[in-house]
Amino acid sequence: MDFRLNKEQEAIQKAAREFAKGEFDKEVALEHERTHTFPRSIWKKACELGFVGIHFPEKYGGQDYGILENALVTEEFCRQDSSIGIAVTLADFSSEIILRHGTEEQKEKYLLPITRGEALSSGGFTEPDHGSDITFMNTHALKDANNYVVNGVKTFITNGTIGNFVIVLCQTDPDANPTYRGQSTILVEKGEPGYTQSDVGEKMGIKMTSTGELSFNNVKVPVSNLVGTENKGFYQVLEFFDESRIEIAAQALGIAQGAFDRALAYVKERSQFGKKIAQFQVTQHKLADMITKIETARLIVHKAGWNYDQGVIDPKLTSIAKMYAGRIAVEVADEAIQLHGGYGYMLEYEVERFYRDAKIMEIYEGTREIQKNTIASSLLGKM
Amino acid sequence: MESALNFSLTEQQRAVRESVRTMTQAEIVPRIAHLDRAFPDVVKILADHRMMGMTVPQEYGGSGKDEVSHVLALMEVSRESAAVGGVLAWNNSLYCFPLLKCGTVEQKRKFLFPCATGEKTGSFALIGPTFSGTNRFTALTTAGEGLVNGEGSFFPRGVSFGIFPALFQQDDCPAALIVDLERAEGLRRGETLEQGGIFFSGIAEAAFDNRRVEVGDLMAGRDGGQVLLHSTLREAWIAVGALAAGIGEGSLKEALSAVEREKERGSISQSVEWKLADMAVETEAARLFVLKAAWLKDQGKNYEKEAASAKIFASGAAVKASCESLEILGDRNPGRRPSMERRVRDAEMCRVYYGTSGEAGFVVADHVIGQARVTGF
Numbered sequence: 001m002d003f004r005l006n007k008e009q010e011a012i013q014k015a016a017r018e019f020a021k022g023e024f025d026k027e028v029a030l031e032h033e034r035t036h037t038f039p040r041s042i043w044k045k046a047c048e049l050g051f052v053g054i055h056f057p058e059k060y061g062g063q064d065y066g067i068l069e070n071a072l073v074t075e076e077f078c079r080q081d082s083s084i085g086i087a088v089t090l091a092d093f094s095s096e097i098i099l100r101h102g103t104e105e106q107k108e109k110y111l112l113p114i115t116r117g118e119a120l121s122s123g124g125f126t127e128p129d130h131g132s133d134i135t136f137m138n139t140h141a142l143k144d145a146n147n148y149v150v151n152g153v154k155t156f157i158t159n160g161t162i163g164n165f166v167i168v169l170c171q172t173d174p175d176a177n178p179t180y181r182g183q184s185t186i187l188v189e190k191g192e193p194g195y196t197q198s199d200v201g202e203k204m205g206i207k208m209t210s211t212g213e214l215s216f217n218n219v220k221v222p223v224s225n226l227v228g229t230e231n232k233g234f235y236q237v238l239e240f241f242d243e244s245r246i247e248i249a250a251q252a253l254g255i256a257q258g259a260f261d262r263a264l265a266y267v268k269e270r271s272q273f274g275k276k277i278a279q280f281q282v283t284q285h286k287l288a289d290m291i292t293k294i295e296t297a298r299l300i301v302h303k304a305g306w307n308y309d310q311g312v313i314d315p316k317l318t319s320i321a322k323m324y325a326g327r328i329a330v331e332v333a334d335e336a337i338q339l340h341g342g343y344g345y346m347l348e349y350e351v352e353r354f355y356r357d358a359k360i361m362e363i364y365e366g367t368r369e370i371q372k373n374t375i376a377s378s379l380l381g382k383m
Numbered sequence: 384m385e386s387a388l389n390f391s392l393t394e395q396q397r398a399v400r401e402s403v404r405t406m407t408q409a410e411i412v413p414r415i416a417h418l419d420r421a422f423p424d425v426v427k428i429l430a431d432h433r434m435m436g437m438t439v440p441q442e443y444g445g446s447g448k449d450e451v452s453h454v455l456a457l458m459e460v461s462r463e464s465a466a467v468g469g470v471l472a473w474n475n476s477l478y479c480f481p482l483l484k485c486g487t488v489e490q491k492r493k494f495l496f497p498c499a500t501g502e503k504t505g506s507f508a509l510i511g512p513t514f515s516g517t518n519r520f521t522a523l524t525t526a527g528e529g530l531v532n533g534e535g536s537f538f539p540r541g542v543s544f545g546i547f548p549a550l551f552q553q554d555d556c557p558a559a560l561i562v563d564l565e566r567a568e569g570l571r572r573g574e575t576l577e578q579g580g581i582f583f584s585g586i587a588e589a590a591f592d593n594r595r596v597e598v599g600d601l602m603a604g605r606d607g608g609q610v611l612l613h614s615t616l617r618e619a620w621i622a623v624g625a626l627a628a629g630i631g632e633g634s635l636k637e638a639l640s641a642v643e644r645e646k647e648r649g650s651i652s653q654s655v656e657w658k659l660a661d662m663a664v665e666t667e668a669a670r671l672f673v674l675k676a677a678w679l680k681d682q683g684k685n686y687e688k689e690a691a692s693a694k695i696f697a698s699g700a701a702v703k704a705s706c707e708s709l710e711i712l713g714d715r716n717p718g719r720r721p722s723m724e725r726r727v728r729d730a731e732m733c734r735v736y737y738g739t740s741g742e743a744g745f746v747v748a749d750h751v752i753g754q755a756r757v758t759g760f
Contacts, residue, residue, distance in 0.1 A: 001396070001451055003675050006387040068388065264751065284748035285741070291751050292692045299671035303390050320664045375663050376656035379639060380646050 003299075009072060012054070012065070016073040019049060020080035026350070029081050032208045033353065038162055039208055043088050047117030051077075053092050056099060060107055061115025067243050068305030071250035075301075078254025079261065082357035086251055087208040093158050094123025094167050097185055097240050101228030106187070110165060122163035124154035124188075124214055125237060131156065132370050134169065134237065136179040139216065141170035141186045146223055148172070148186055150195075150216040156364070160212015161197045165189045168216070169233050180234035187225040194219040205356030242313050245322040245365055249301045252325035252361040256294050259329075259336035259354040263290070266340055266349075277339075286335055293328040301325055316378035323371035326361035333358040392455070399452040403459040406432050412463055415722065422541045422583055425467055430501020434471060439479050443491050444499035450677040454625040458670065461629025462636065465729035468629060469581040472622035473539055474498055477737075478505035481546060481559070481615045485603040493599070494544055494561050505544035507615050508536045508562075508589065509737065518549035518591065520558050520601075527601035531560060531569075534590035538564070540575050545589065546602065548612060557608030561600045562589070569594030580728030581626075581736075617690045619737040621680065624673040624693030627701035627733040630726050631666040634701070634708035637723055638662065641708075641715045655711055662704045669697035688750040691743035698733035698740055705730045 005013065023042050032039050046052050055070040056062025063069075078085030092114045098106050113119035125131075127138050139152025150170060157166065167185050176182025188195055194217040203211060228236045264287060267278040277283050304321040307314055333355035337344035344351050362368045392400065410428050414421060429435055437453045439445020453475060461468035482495040482505075497503040518533030531549055538545040543565050549558045564570065573588025603611045638659060645651040672693040679686035705726040712723050734740045 001392055001674065001678055002387055002389040003678050004388065009388070268752070278752055281745075284752070285744050287751050288692075288695070288744040288747035291747060292696050295689075295692060296668040296672055296696055299675060300668055302388060303671060306388050306390055316663070317667075320667055323660075324664050324668060369657075372657045372660040373653075375660035379635075379659050379663055380642070380651065380656070 005072070009069060012069050013072045013076060015049075016051060016076035017080070019046070019051065020077050020085070024077075024081040024084045026081075029084055029208075030347065033083060033347070036202075036207045038210055039084050039087055042084060043091055044117040046077075046088050047091075047115060050115075052088065052117065053095070053111070053115035055096075056111060056115060060099070060111035062111075066305065066309035067246050068302065068309050071246055071301060071305045074247055074250035075254040075257065075298075078251045079258040080254075082251075082255045082258060082354045083206060083208045085254055086206050086357060086360075089247065089251060090158050090209060091120050093121055093244070094240065095121040096243055097123070097167050097227055097236055098187075100239065101185075101236050103224075105224075106227065110187070113164070119164035120159045120162055122157050122159045122166040122212075122214075123237075123240070124157050124166045124168040126154060126156045128153055128155050128213075132367055134180070134234065137169055137171040137183055139168060139170045140174060141168070141172050141184065143172070143223065144220070147220045148223060148225065150186060150188060150219040150221065152216050154214040154216075155212075156200060157212045157214050158364075159210055160214060161199050161210045163190065163197070163210075163212075166214060167227055168214075169237055172233070173231055176231065182231055183233040184230050185227040185233040185236055186221060187227055188216065188219060188221055192219050192221065204359060205353070206360050238315075239313070241366060242315055242318050243308055245318045245371075246301065246304045246308060248361060248365045249297075249304065249318075249321040249325040252322075252329035252358065253294070253297050253301050255354050255358045255361070256290075256297065256325070256329040256332040259333040259351050259358070260287075260290050260294060262349070262351050262354075263287070263336035263339040266343075283339065286339060290332045290335055293332055297321075297325040297328050315374050319366070319371040319374040322366065323362075323368050323375070326358075326368060326371075329358040329361050330355070392451070396449070396452050396455055399448060400455045400459055402432070403434070403456045407460050407463050407467075411460065411467055415464055418464060418466055418583070422470075425470060425583070426501055426504055429467070429471060433501075435474050435501030435504070436479050436495075436499025437471075437475055439475075439483060439495065439499040443483070444496040445479065450621070450680045451674060454621060454673050454677040457622055457625035458629040458632065458673070461626045461729075462633035465626045465630050465726070465733070466581050466583045468626040470504070470583055472619065472626060473506040473542070474501075474504050476618045476622040477507040477509070477615060478542075478544065478546065480618045481507060481602070481611050482561075484614060485559075485607055485611050487599070489599055490561065490602065498544060503543035504541065505546070506539045506542045507612075507619075508538040508545040508547045509616075516548065518547060518560075519552045520549040520560060520596065521552040522601075524598065526598045527596070528598045529596050529601075531591045531594045531596055534571075534573070534588065536589050537576070537586040538589055539583065540585045540587045541583070546611075547589070548608065551605070556605055557612070558605070559602040559608045559611050560596055561602060562594070562596075564589070578732060580725070580730070580732035616738055617687050618680075620690040620694035620743060621673065621676045621686070623733050623737050624669070624676065624690070624697040627694070627697035627730060628666065628669040628673050630701040630730045630733065631662065631669055631697070631704040634704040634723070634726055634730075635659065635662045635666055637719060637726075638708040638711040641712050641719065658707045658711060662707060665700035666704060669693070669700045672696050688747055691746040694733070694737075694743050695740045695747070698730065701730035701733055702727070 053062045074089045141148040172184040173182030336351040433446040436445030498505040516535040522529040571590040575587045676689035676693045709723040
């Protein structure tokens with residue numbers, strides 16, 4: 001047993017922290033927040049320095065590190081700025097499905113632009129009628145000679161309006177029983193005739209992340225756009241969740257730590273009734289509770305990342321990390337606002353933005369309730 | 384050694400966990416209903432398995448294990464009985480630990496050896512982590528011989544040795560005295576107070592009337608009393624965290640077996656499933672926190688903040704898990720309810736004793752505020 005990071009991991013953590021401190025300027029963040037725009041130049045720099053796709057092999061522009069190292073970068077980015085951190089760390093969202101299941105040609109064609117900062121990726125799973133339940137897809141991809149013809153609508157898609165390609169979970173065999181054995185993941189590139197990307201509208205948080213609705217109207221893509229095995233799409237996506245949820249848990253952890261850092265700095269400056277509010281016991285106990293939550297979450301997130309990198313897939317542990325870190329991010333950010341009092345309610349003081357960004361942690365990539373179902377299923381030994 | 388994040392146990396740690404698990408099932412579980420009357424038997428079982436001085440070097444009668452092994456053993460035992468875990472905690476963490484840390488070679492031979500082997504038992508006489516008792520120590524010689532007078536000190540009933548906090552008569556400087564409780568002279572035993580949980584720890588009052596303290600019974604000299612008390616408490620928090628983590632795991636296990644039949648029929652309700660999931664999340668977190676605190680101690684690093692956090696978090700999680708589990712048991716399995724009710728009481732004790740979780744919270748807050756001053760975010 002060893003709770004230390006190794007020297008390389010410490011160096012990665014430090015590099016990510018310094019990059020974020022240097023580049024995630026508060027005024028720039030507030031401007032993107034107001035204009036709802038993706039922080040493009042920061043993303044490009046993060047790619048240049050190898051932070052995006054750090055867990056990809058070197059030949060696809062990655063650094064050959066694991067999910068744990070990706071989680072360390074993610075935590076530091078989101079700690080410095082929740083909204084920029086989320087937007088940048090989701091730049092390669094879902095491209096792991098290509099990494100794990102794609103052909104050599106697909107990897108070279110689609111992963112290199114991701115790590116070079118030339119393309120953004122999306123995963124199209126959720127549909128207007130169902131998000132938690134992905135066992136049946138209304139979006140169909142039916143074979144026509146050498147093509148798949150995709151029809152349907154996907155919603156709440158990360159990088160929706162700015163993504164260069166999307167991996168769409170489609171029903172390829174509508175008659176399969178059970179239905180999820182008839183699903184496949186099909187890659188659709190931006191600009192294909194019949195494929196339109198639009199914005200879902202105003203959100204509570206993560207305003208720098210584009211969230212889109214994608215509609216497919218007789219979109220024809222070659223059969224070579226199938227990612228992985230036909231009719232195994234459902235399983236490939238579930239497997240992807242086992243790594244993506246660790247990244248989301250790391251985002252949540254970073255948000256909690258960032259909100260805590262700001263609250264701590266504030267209580268040491270702010271005076272009421274003739275003393276610093278940090279000197280009041282009630283403040284001290286709030287801080288103790290907050291840091292205890294953060295550190296337990298960090299232990300679980302690191303364990304989940306480490307476990308994945310050992311080649312062990314443990315959906316229970318992944319869901320524990322995602323659910324717990326998501327929950328404490330909301331709780332800690334909430335308390336951080338409380339410690340700031342009225343100022344905490346102001347955009348300028350950032351913690352309200354961290355709070356709004358934290359809430360999505362309990363919703364996307366499997367709601368809190370779905371995580372609980374996964375944990376319970378694994379405890380009870382049924383799936 | 385190159386550091387690297389690694390959550391696996393070593394072969395030796397795994398072996399400790401397995402042997403304690405086997406021992407618990409074979410020798411503790413069958414006696415569980417009558418354990419409160421069986422203190423000497425329990426000590427004998429634990430001594431036979433060389434668990435009474437787990438982290439004490441072999442030259443002083445212990446088994447020379449690391450702290451991670453110690454907490455693994457505490458968690459394993461406490462899955463079934465936190466009372467038995469409590470016996471280990473007070474002898475190992477509240478007695479052997481301070482002697483090992485601050486005792487002279489002679490004190491270790493005389494007082495540590497018999498308790499590390501489990502021939503006898505000892506504990507720190509704590510009630511609240513303060514020198515709030517009225518014990519006054521009058522030193523007669525510079526070597527440490529003297530007389531102690533006072534009352535209001537409590538120690539776990541049944542132990543042979545106690546380390547008692549006292550204040551030097553002349554200047555209120557904190558002192559720590561080792562008292563052989565089997566020697567009656569100058570010692571009055573007051574009433575025994577029963578506790579709600581961890582029931583071996585019914586505590587008895589000790590009052591002293593001109594009790595003679597021999598040369599060599601004074602620990603840590605004139606200036607070390609407060610340090611001794613504080614470091615012992617930090618050590619105890621890891622142990623309490625381990626007891627609580629064990630209670631949480633035991634509660635989850637009990638709840639899972641209560642719903643076994645519904646599971647087979649596929650009729651288990653989602654609200655129950657979610658309770659199980661919540662318990663699993665918090666139990667996993669508690670376990671990791673306790674292990675980290677123990678690991679830090681093994682590394683010779685400061686573990687104060689983690690020990691305090693482990694106690695706060697694990698005991699809170701144990702209270703929640705045991706209450707939820709009791710509700711799940713409900714009328715599904717009334718026969719198992721007494722053992723779950725015991726877990727609820729034991730869990731609550733983990734929040735209260737060896738310094739309440741509130742007090743531990745100050746330690747965490749001090750670290751956070753102090754630490755931030757250094758790093759200056």
